[in-house]
Amino acid sequence: RVNEDTLPIALHHGSLDVAQRRRVEKAMGENALRAIVATSTLDLGIDWGDVDLVVHVGAPKGASRLAQRIGRANHRMDEPSKAILIPANRFEVLECRAALDANYLGAQDTPPLINGGLDVLAQHVLGCACGAPFRADDLYEEVRTAAPYVSLDRPTFDRVIDFVATGGYALKNYERYARIRLNKDGLWRVSNPRVAQQYRLNVGTIIEVPALNVRYVQAGSKGAASRGGRVLGKIEEAFLETLTHGDTFMFAGKVLRFEGIRENECFVSNAPGSDAKVPYYGGGKFPLSTYLAEQVRIMLDDPQRWKKLPEQVADWLRFQADKSVLPKRDDLLIETFPRGNRHYLVAYPFEGRLAHQTLGMLLTRRLDRAGARPLGFVATDYALAIWSLGA
Template identity: 50%
Template sequence: MTELPRPLTDWFAARGWRPRRHQLEMLDAARAGADALLVAATGAGKTLAGFLPTLAELIEAPTQGLHTLYISPLKALAVDVQRNLLTPIEEMGVSIRVETRTGDTPHEKKVRQRARPPEILLTTPESLSLLLSYEDSLTMFAGLRTIVIDEVHAFATGKRGDLLALAIARLTRLAPGMRRVALSATVADPDGYRAWLAPDGDIDQVRLVQGEAGADPDIAILLPEGRVPWAGHSGVYAIPQVMAEIETHRTTIVFCNTRGLAELVFQNLWKVNELKLPIAVHHGSLSLEARRRAEQAMADGKLRALVATASLDLGVDWGDVDCVIQMGAPKGSSRLLQRIGRANHRLDESSEAVLVPGNRFEYLEARAALDAVEQGELDPDIFRPGALDVLAQHIMACACAAPFDAAAMLHEIRGALPYSALDQETFERVLNFIADGGYALRAYDKFKRLTKGQDGLWRVTKPAFVAQHRLNAGIIVEAPMLDVRFKNGRKLGKVEEAFGSSLAPGDTFFFAGLSLEVERVELTDLIVRASSKQARYVSYMGARLAITSTLADRVRVFLADRSQWARFPDDVREWLEVQARRSALPAPAQLLVETFPHEGKHHMVAYSFEGWNAHQSLGMLITRRMEAMGLKPLGFVANDYALAVYGLEKIEDPAALFSPDILEHEFVDWVQQSALLKRAFREVAIIGGLVERQHPGKKKSGRQVTFSTDLIYDVLRKYEPDHLLLKAAWADARARMTDVGRLAHLLDTAADTMLHMDLPRVSPMAVPVLIMIGRERTPQGSGEDALLIEAEGIAAEAMRLD
């Protein structure tokens, strides 16, 4: 093994530590000039392993200028890493500058960083892309030696990964000797990530370094009084027990799957916080000041609990966290393992976690996730071709930095795995789209961003387009938002415009842990004041986490394998036993469909376990087909496990509603006529640079942006239906918003696997989804008691054996 420089050796010794095997292997890979993927458990010193070669090189051969670029999926993680990296640097007494650069970095500091960069720069994919749009990026990155990508699983397979892969391909041209390093704790397909990381996808150039195994996590499922509710998905029924866990631990992170649930859980914890323990809330819609304050309080050991969303899923190293609680179902084993890893951060100690299922299906899902974690089964990583709207943004960024030759640009782009198969024709379409907007828009000068000169090089048409790009670049497109502010200007964060515009002066809502009263609604601001009144909870339209196919398959096995039932609580076991007597329990490959009358209507429930997104789409399609067949549908509700459709006529032949041709007919019509495609088009138009979110000194409201994109969408649909962005929007709508892959699998297999049970009344397994009828738009937390009473009433009917 390669020896460490003396300052590093002494630093390890002073702490009573020794370098771990995988840390030294990362150093060996660096000394050999090899790229590397490190897969190591949380608490194994993964981040230090990524930086160890950099620290060794800068100690042995100090250099001026940018040496290492660290890429994080989260701003909070970049700040946390800077804090933890500065400690060893200061204790070793070496002169190495470490700085962060994110959207929160002050403008003056950003300018200085380009002129005099630190040796180590910590940033995000979006900020790196912006850096590459400056003329001085050609010199700033010329001496770059290493790029370290932390938590690579968090973005490699999505649009942020596309942007980062393109940025790495550009950096490779600017700094040909640059090494590539990626770090992760939860990778199911190491070779897939090696290919994504490698120059030109050659995985042999990337060493796989496996970390030492850590202690098995200690995971429990919380069952207050041994009871699991029939309905709900928040786990709020267990709040007193959650508070008891907080009281008996040093520091607890309470994870919630949505921002709305985080606010709900926080308020409910405060109601039972008799000891007045310091508790805070953290999610992506809160202001930077509020998030930083909570993060610092955690780092200083001043909080007993932090209620958080995925904003803290990754890598933030707070050693005093000794318990993680997951409210509601985890939805995936990889996500659960990532969250569990936030506890302890010590390889030789078990991380303690508690799961709080919201209902009986969620209990089975929690048990499935626990088993998957114990058996080391992670959710699959699905790599797909790169998005064209992201490609358009990247090409524009490169053009802002310097004129380019098209052939050289295409060659460079193909060095990124997501775009390795990009053909000449598609590339030229993207290039022409940036140059004039496409056939239907070329008459408008505002879309002519690139011009090809007589020298054959492409360059930005005028300086205003450079400023426009830098102001509007980014891959994360939120729903239109309103800033929540006090009258004195202090900003608390953001709520979605759809929610904010539903409020009138005098209305109250919970946000940032406070009850707030609306004073007035302005164009982009919601002006509020603190209140003591009872308030409603903020609702968000953001993408909902769906159960992964891995966990869904395990839940299916639980239903069919009675030998597993002894592990379940009495009420869950009784639920399944009565279901087996009253109806049926599907085999793992079977589609159970039940039809029954209830409260004067006819119901059909399909237990397909394909996730909320696929079921929502299927509900739309089936009700359209029912309408055409004269079955008079009234509506549908869905969860991750089942779809329930109800109407005025009995469904005699469910198989006719599940035929695969529904994707060829109803699906295409529905997507094209619904707001789904317009929403997807709004996102790709913003990412592709067709529509501005901001002008210099002036921000557009969400309504203005949506109005602009809707107008362009209608023009393109009419005059250029094969426009590049319409195709990109269609691909997004199919893949992300409808989960069409799982939907297609369900429809392809339905005819051969369907088991139809025609019942005289509601079945036990139908209760959790049936209770949602009439409540699918009810804000979280409202009417909780009424919901439980109604659930018990339906359950009593379902569990009768006569």
């Protein structure tokens, strides 16, 4: 059962209904709560000086992110912030230690400034045309005042303009991809008012994950008869697709029974018991920052720094060094071994989950071409494992 002692504890998550989140924030501001179980929705913009402690579950994935979250406690100029970090595995212990050391040194994991992306520039060009007609010369000079585009050459800029105007070489024969047109007065304008409408609905480079409203109905109803129940919030469609009628899951601090999906809504009812699934969200998969990954590599290569680690973790590293190899700072460790009727390849690039996912897809394709019969792969922030049938 959730919160068996009925303590004044609340939940705060981006998927919850806005009104529910506002009630929680108001109660916290009035000191009516003992604790809030929250995600990154409370990372910034909250100035509650009466928060005594932050309990961070899992690895922070970045030194700056950890500093932001710890800073929610004792948010005053004259008091130190306090936090407890709870790593979920040995690798996360290394990551937490590296993030703490970085904060003590005042180091940040801000990514280096790189040249601006052409996809972002293409969106900006179309956005300017939606706002008002523009001259290419004027827009080029304006874009180059932004630091990421200061070295943008004119031929590249003109190719971006052409891409927005025609859809590029692959789509130039399709009228709907001709989003802007050059008029006789030398001004670029949107080709159709619908283009501006579509742009305003879809502007941005952050991919939107489909989510469905979670609405109460009577048990056994699939929503056909009861459409007036309260909306608890939203859940990503990818999670809901894993459920069958009657499955239970946790949401908004309750155990809910999945009744079905209709249109853009998921229908639920209250359910007893505690053996329920926990929803997962794509936004929870923060990649490991480059700076923190580098610090973990340095820690693996320096046994003197193991003294700050729990004894179980230090023993684990010594065991790895004895039975296999601990990678040096600039090394890539790859282990291969048989287990059962399968063969495994495990690489430790320490480049983050996103890079490892891409590498996993590439390697499985190459191994398949080589006749190694790969069956699948799994990627974490620290390693990539691929398995195949035995020879």
